[in-house]
Amino acid sequence: GENVEQHPSTLSVQEGDSAVIKCTYSDSASNYFPWYKQELGKRPQLIIDIRSNVGEKKDQRIAVTLNKTAKHFSLHITETQPEDSAVYFCAASTYFGNEKLTFGTGTRLTIIP
Amino acid sequence: EPEVTQTPSHQVTQMGQEVILRCVPISNHLYFYWYRQILGQKVEFLVSFYNNEISEKSEIFDDQFSVERPDGSNFTLKIRSTKLEDSAMYFCASRQDGDYGYTFGSGTRLTVV
Numbered sequence: 001g002e003n004v005e006q007h008p009s010t011l012s013v014q015e016g017d018s019a020v021i022k023c024t025y026s027d028s029a030s031n032y033f034p035w036y037k038q039e040l041g042k043r044p045q046l047i048i049d050i051r052s053n054v055g056e057k058k059d060q061r062i063a064v065t066l067n068k069t070a071k072h073f074s075l076h077i078t079e080t081q082p083e084d085s086a087v088y089f090c091a092a093s094t095y096f097g098n099e100k101l102t103f104g105t106g107t108r109l110t111i112i113p
Numbered sequence: 114e115p116e117v118t119q120t121p122s123h124q125v126t127q128m129g130q131e132v133i134l135r136c137v138p139i140s141n142h143l144y145f146y147w148y149r150q151i152l153g154q155k156v157e158f159l160v161s162f163y164n165n166e167i168s169e170k171s172e173i174f175d176d177q178f179s180v181e182r183p184d185g186s187n188f189t190l191k192i193r194s195t196k197l198e199d200s201a202m203y204f205c206a207s208r209q210d211g212d213y214g215y216t217f218g219s220g221t222r223l224t225v226v
Contacts, residue, residue, distance in 0.1 A: 032213050036156075043204060043217040044156060051213065089156060093213075100146065100158040100169060101215060 002027040004092050006104030014112050019080055021107045023090035024072040030092040033066060033073045034101070038087045047088075048075070077109075085111045115139040117218035119205050125224045129194050134221045136188045136205030144208040145188045146215070147180065149173070149201040156204065162188065195225045 003026040013019045025033075031052035036044035050057045050064045050073065057064050061080075066073040077084055090104040118137040126132050138145050147159040161168040162180055170178075179191045188207075192199055205218040 034214070041222075043219050045217075046214060049213065091156075100161055101148075101156075102158065103156040105155045 002030055002092055002094070002102040004090060004102050004104040006090050006107060008107060009105065010108045010110070012110045012112055013080055015080055015082060017080055019075075019077045019084070019109055019111075021075045021088055021090070021109070022072060023074070023092075023104050024070075025092040025102075026071065027092070027094065028068075028071065029094045032093040033064070034091050034093075035062075035064060035075050036089045036091065036103075038089060038106075044089060080111045082111050082113055085109060115216070117205055117207055117216050119203075119218035119221050121221060122219065123222045123224070125226060126195055128197055128225055132192050132195055132223060134190045134192075134203050134205075134223070136190070136218055137186055138188055138205065138207030139209070139216055140186070141209060142207035142216070143210045144168075145182070146206040146208075147190045148204045148206060148217075150204065150220075151201045159190070159203075192223075195223075197225050199223060200225045 006023045034049035035047050037047045038044045048059050048062050048064050050066050061078045063076040087106045087108050089106050091101040093099045093101050120135045145162040148156050150156045158171050160170045160174045177193045181189050202220045202222050204220045206215045208215050
């Protein structure tokens with residue numbers, strides 16, 4: 001089955017700086033890669049996703065890049081703000097209708113004011 | 114925006130007791146899931162459900178677990194005889210046919226004492 005590794009487990013950055021979180025996956029059939037933000041005690045919230053037919057996607061301060069050959073994808077947050085502090089999870093799925101998400105182990109991002 | 118609704122938000126139960134966690138998926142979604150998250154850990158897949166039957170289940174989803182869609186709107190997870198290690202946040206999720214994105218409910222925190 002799919003295995004998703006995520007690094008780093010914790011990340012502290014100064015407000016205004018950029019943050020990068022990286023994930024690798026094992027199943028070359030995976031073709032959908034969402035990123036979730038989870039605040040303490042809350043549900044995972046989808047912040048951005050990418051499908052395997054594109055290499056990069058951007059939404060304002062958030063971007064995701066995908067390297068299918070190397071089987072890794074990354075989340076980039078620019079101009080970080082205190083409200084970006086949360087746990088971020090990457091995930092992978094093989095979309096053939098009913099496929100589950102396999103999550104990474106999470107990154108606790110702390111933005112230092 | 115449509116939401117996935119879960120009840121109760123918090124359930125405390127004695128070890129060995131049965132619990133039923135309830136979910137109301139988004140009305141036009143066809144794929145339903147249960148995930149769990151032990152405190153401080155990653156989100157783990159339990160089971161997927163489509164067309165009134167289980168599509169896939171993980172190793173965690175043993176004979177103590179069952180799912181039902183009793184009335185066309187609710188989607189329930191039953192744990193027959195709870196163990197201490199079942200203590201976790203349980204998330205329901207649903208997805209529309211043809212859509213990659215999963216919508217998560219707000220979760221039920223299960224505490225087994």
